[in-house]
Amino acid sequence: MGTKKPITTPAEVSAFVLPAGKLKARRAVKSKHGAGLSIEVRVGKSIKLWIYRFNLGGQQKEMMLGSYPAMTLKRAREEHSTAAELVKKGLDPRKQRASEKASNLAAWTMQDAFDRWIEHYQHQPGRNTRPPTAKTVSQQYGRWRRHLAPRLADFYVRDVSRRVLIDVLEQASKNAKVEARHSLNLLRQLLRYCQKREQIDVNPTDGLVPADIGASASAPRQRHLQxxxxxxxxxxxxxxxxxxxxxxxxxxxxxxxxxxxxxxxxxxxxxxxxxxxxxxxxxxxxxxxxxxxxxxxxxxxxxxxxxxxxxxxxxxxxxxxxxxxxxxxxxxxxxxxxxxxxxxxxxxxxxxxxxxxxxxxxxxxxxxxxxxxxxxxxxxxxxxxxxxxxxxxxxxxxxxxxxxxxxxxxxxxxxxxxxxxxxxxxxxxxxxxxxxxxxxxxxxx
CATH class of the missing domain: 1.10.443.10 (Intergrase catalytic core)
Incomplete structure (x- = not known):
């Protein structure tokens, strides 16, 4: 990396280029979280790589944190901080990142969860020992599409909080109180399905009742025939x-x-x-x-x-x-x-x-x-x-x-x-x- 001073500003990162005649070059980057952070350029590559070198168990190791300009200097320092903290605990940040990546790949979005649940739901017998009718399944699709998917579909199931659900259901209740009540029941079943498949530990709909979302139960019907x-x-x-x-x-x-x-x-x-x-x-x-x-x-x-x-x-x-x-x-x-x-x-x-x-x-x-x-x-x-x-x-x-x-x-x-x-x-x-x-x-x- 030569004797040049470490990079300290975004402008220096942008100005760092591959020296003539070189195939690869690195330059140290100053970080308050310690040494080891650097940026690398290679011949024929328009992007630059953020590299972290560290010592673990008496051996020198390194990992790529990300690429510039997608990852800014500020963000690279944050990633460096996270990795350095793991090294201090005797953990290999590369394995930690691999574990997180695997976890993210296994994690469902709410749309993934709904697609899996509705497939399961339409074949499961209900109280009368029969699966729901095509009409009932269609109604569930409609509720998801109209009231829930616009705001929830892209959330990871693990990131859906009780507060988020209340906000979504309260908005649905302003349009149709009955449908909001049914939507709450849909989410309760959907998230219970996710809980059983270890996507979440706690179902955020537990204890949530129609009154909490402005969808209090309607007055009981009194109609009877003479x-x-x-x-x-x-x-x-x-x-x-x-x-x-x-x-x-x-x-x-x-x-x-x-x-x-x-x-x-x-x-x-x-x-x-x-x-x-x-x-x-x-x-x-x-x-x-x-x-x-x-x-x-x-x-x-x-x-x-x-x-x-x-x-x-x-x-x-x-x-x-x-x-x-x-x-x-x-x-x-x-x-x-x-x-x-x-x-x-x-x-x-x-x-x-x-x-x-x-x-x-x-x-x-x-x-x-x-x-x-x-x-x-x-x-x-x-x-x-x-x-x-x-x-x-x-x-x-x-x-x-x-x-x-x-x-x-x-x-x-x-x-x-x-x-x-x-x-x-x-x-x-x-x-x-x-x-x-x-x-x-x-x-x-």
Whole structure:
């Protein structure tokens, strides 16, 4: 490197060139972090290299810190400081850099993480033992693309802080509170996936709730159908059944879908419980839904009234497989719960963005499949005067801690009575062709 004084300024770095007749030349660079920093030029190369020479274990070693002008003098001194500190601890900075490089290569960006997670997510069974539908997966893609990716995609997963997530989700909440709540749930699942694959040690969404991002849960729905509305729904189902010669050409229901909707009305069960119903779960008038198919993870028993048994008898003539409500595609699979929701929306003319005002039930206040469950609960409580706690048990809601197994078993007869009386009301005032509008309700004790 000769006897020239060490370089001290950026101008000197820029002015340093290869002496005539030389293939390579180095010059020392002054650094407050100690000796060993130099800059090197080579023949035929437009860039200059920052070199650090150090002594470790009695041996002279050197490493390249970077190239000029991409790495400035200031930055080279900072890199020199980092390397010199490692040498003081007896560590080889070259190995440390290799380790960091390998770590960076193995580290995921948030976009990498989302791509891996969504592939995993769309094949994983949910609470109903089925993977999410194509519609649900598409919605997750949409949330990521609209609300999350613009600001998070290029972050390394390990660098995403709770503060960053709150900022992103608060902005999403200003546009759509419901979507912000779903986006929080997406991130919670995504980062839990990353945590299990050792991309992060702590999930920054832990303990984060919708209220923290301005997306407090919306008020619970109160919609339930009156008997007159259930009557119109039942009639619409019959009018559009696939075996009805006078059916509307714009809306045709397969018989399994029609019967499944009616069973929802009669039992108050969840749509997935009915859609995935199997013959070996039914014993005479009892239907035992296995724990793995209930939201509470407890086996749930349902009484089947005579009208419900008629529906099952018709289904028995149509199916040869294990499912009560088989798909009409002939693949031996069950109905999908989404088909029930789509059917109810179609009967109301709300299945598409542009509403069909000619739909049979368009005049009714909007309702969903889940509102049929709420209708059962409301009618059982208000019309049949059933104990609300008993109705909660009939809906398979988790019981209060003070209610033991004995109490639940002892009330089975009371539940049967309610389901039986509800079935009679539906048969007489909703499903019967001879039914006439009346405010009189037949209640048997």
């Amino acid at each position: 008997l007159s509305e259930l009557r119109q729904l039942w009639q619409a189902i019959d009018d559009t059944r696939a075996d009805n010669e006078g059916k509307a050409t714009t809306a045709v229901l397969s018989i399994p879908v029609a019967n499944a909707l009616k069973l929802l009305i009669l039992t108050g069960c969840r749509r997935s419980e009915v859609a995935f119903m199997q013959w070996d779960e039914v014993n005479k008038t009892e239907w035992k839904i296995p724990a793995e198919r209930t939201k509470s993870n407890r086996q749930h028993k349902v009484h089947l009234c005579p009208l419900a048994l008629e529906l099952l008898a018709e289904q028995r003539q149509l199916t040869a497989g294990k499912f009560v409500f088989e798909s009409t595609q002939g693949n031996g699979k069950s109905l999908h719960p989404d088909s029930l929701s789509t059917t109810v929306a179609r009967l109301q003319g709300r299945a598409r963005k542009e509403h069909d005002r000619t739909a049979q039930l368009y005049h009714l206040e909007h309702f969903t499949v889940h509102d049929l469950r709420r209708s059962f609960a409301t009618q059982a409580t208000e019309t049949l005067m059933a104990d609300p706690l008993l109705v909660e048990m009939m809906l398979a809601h988790a019981p209060p801690k003070l209610m033991g197994t004995y109490n639940r078993a002892a009330r089975w007869k009371s539940q049967v009575d309610v389901w039986q009386r509800w079935g009679e009301i539906i048969a007489q005032q909703v499903a019967s062709e001879t039914w006439r509008h009346s405010n009189v309700v037949n209640i048997k004790r």
